[in-house]
Amino acid sequence: MIRFSALGLIFLISSLFGCAQAVQDVHETRFLLGTLVEFTIHTKDKKTALKAISKAAQVMQQVEDTFTTYGDVDNTVKQFNQANVGQAVRLASEVDKLLLQSISIHQQSQGAFDPTLGVLNKLWGFSGEHLLTEPPTDAQIQQALAQSGVQSIKKTEQGWVKKVQGLALDFGAIAKGYAIDQGIQVFKQYGFTQAIINAGGDMRILGQHGDQPWRIAIRHPRQSQALGWVQVEHDTSIVTSGDYERFYMYQGQRYHHILNPETGKPAINSQSVTVVAPTAILADAWSTALFVLGAEQGLKVLKKQKGLSVLWVNADASLSQTHDFKMRDMAHKIE
Numbered sequence: 133m134i135r136f137s138a139l140g141l142i143f144l145i146s147s148l149f150g151c152a153q154a155v156q157d158v159h160e161t162r163f164l165l166g167t168l169v170e171f172t173i174h175t176k177d178k179k180t181a182l183k184a185i186s187k188a189a190q191v192m193q194q195v196e197d198t199f200t201t202y203g204d205v206d207n208t209v210k211q212f213n214q215a216n217v218g219q220a221v222r223l224a225s226e227v228d229k230l231l232l233q234s235i236s237i238h239q240q241s242q243g244a245f246d247p248t249l250g251v252l253n254k255l256w257g258f259s260g261e262h263l264l265t266e267p268p269t270d271a272q273i274q275q276a277l278a279q280s281g282v283q284s285i286k287k288t289e290q291g292w293v294k295k296v297q298g299l300a301l302d303f304g305a306i307a308k309g310y311a312i313d314q315g316i317q318v319f320k321q322y323g324f325t326q327a328i329i330n331a332g333g334d335m336r337i338l339g340q341h342g343d344q345p346w347r348i349a350i351r352h353p354r355q356s357q358a359l360g361w362v363q364v365e366h367d368t369s370i371v372t373s374g375d376y377e378r379f380y381m382y383q384g385q386r387y388h389h390i391l392n393p394e395t396g397k398p399a400i401n402s403q404s405v406t407v408v409a410p411t412a413i414l415a416d417a418w419s420t421a422l423f424v425l426g427a428e429q430g431l432k433v434l435k436k437q438k439g440l441s442v443l444w445v446n447a448d449a450s451l452s453q454t455h456d457f458k459m460r461d462m463a464h465k466i467e
């Protein structure tokens with residue numbers, strides 16, 4: 133799954149003068165899902181908050197173990213990936229559910245989101261231990277593309293079956309979102325109503341920060357200062373996919389980890405895409421899909437998708453957005 137990830141989104145803790153003394157941000161950071169995950173609960177009850185954070189981290193680690201295609205842990209995704217053509221594999225129920233949801237997002241996104249790119253992703257090598265320094269050949273890309281495609285897997289009574297040898301699933305563009313949702317579920321079970329989980333810039337937030345909405349800065353894909361910031365509150369997720377997270381330059385061209393399933397190469401329409409959605413699963417999957425589609429095609433696809441509010445930094449650095457994406461520029465002071 134995900135190995136290294138720069139922060140696409142940073143949440144801004146504004147000062148909280150005026151709040152009751154005993155209320156505080158209980159804050160912990162863990163390394164999970166290949167990235168730093170920050171847990172923050174705004175509460176009077178530090179002891180219970182720390183318990184909730186430990187439990188959430190544990191649940192998120194389980195999600196990583198269930199979906200990862202790296203490391204030593206055994207899971208049903210790896211079993212499927214290693215299976216031969218025609219050999220049915222029973223996926224863990226969470227994997228089964230996420231695969232069905234991924235296939236449905238594949239259809240809704242006109243193929244831009246594709247959970248069967250395992251071979252291609254490994255070929256490009258962005259999630260491995262060592263970043264490659266030059267792109268694979270066209271012949272290698274064509275070969276990997278032939279071992280992918282949602283039409284080449286099917287669900288049978290006995291389990292999931294692949295129709296082409298070598299095909300591999302990869303949940304790198306959606307499992308982090310799912311893990312964040314599971315972590316937030318734990319916070320809810322503990323009764324917390326003001327919290328945030330930030331997994332390397334992918335976030336879900338609960339409630340407000342004190343009596344203010346949470347303020348989330350959006351990273352500029354090419355500059356060190358933020359592009360702007362947004363206010364989010366209640367139960368919302370905000371996720372950015374960017375070409376600056378894992379990339380290398382080769383002969384003046386940028387090669388990064390979000391692949392266009394049509395070409396088998398890094399998608400070229402966007403520098404970054406930020407999606408605000410009700411859940412982190414949706415925000416994560418759609419930020420990847422809409423990155424691949426680019427703004428022009430993406431805005432058309434979004435006419436049929438409710439509840440997603442989106443900002444693109446296009447390939448030429450111009451901005452596009454859905455009408456409801458309210459970004460404030462950094463000149464609006466954060467006190």
Ligand code: ADP
Nearest residue numbers: 134244245246253304305373377389390391420
């Ligand atoms: P990040 O995990 O860095 O936040 P994304 O959510 O956009 O970024 O996911 C990128 C990861 O998803 C890649 O590393 C790869 O594992 C996988 N992936 C790449 N291209 C696609 C695609 N078109 N559809 C689905 N998954 C993809």
Ligand code: MG
Nearest residue numbers: 305416417420
């Ligand atoms: Mg994603």
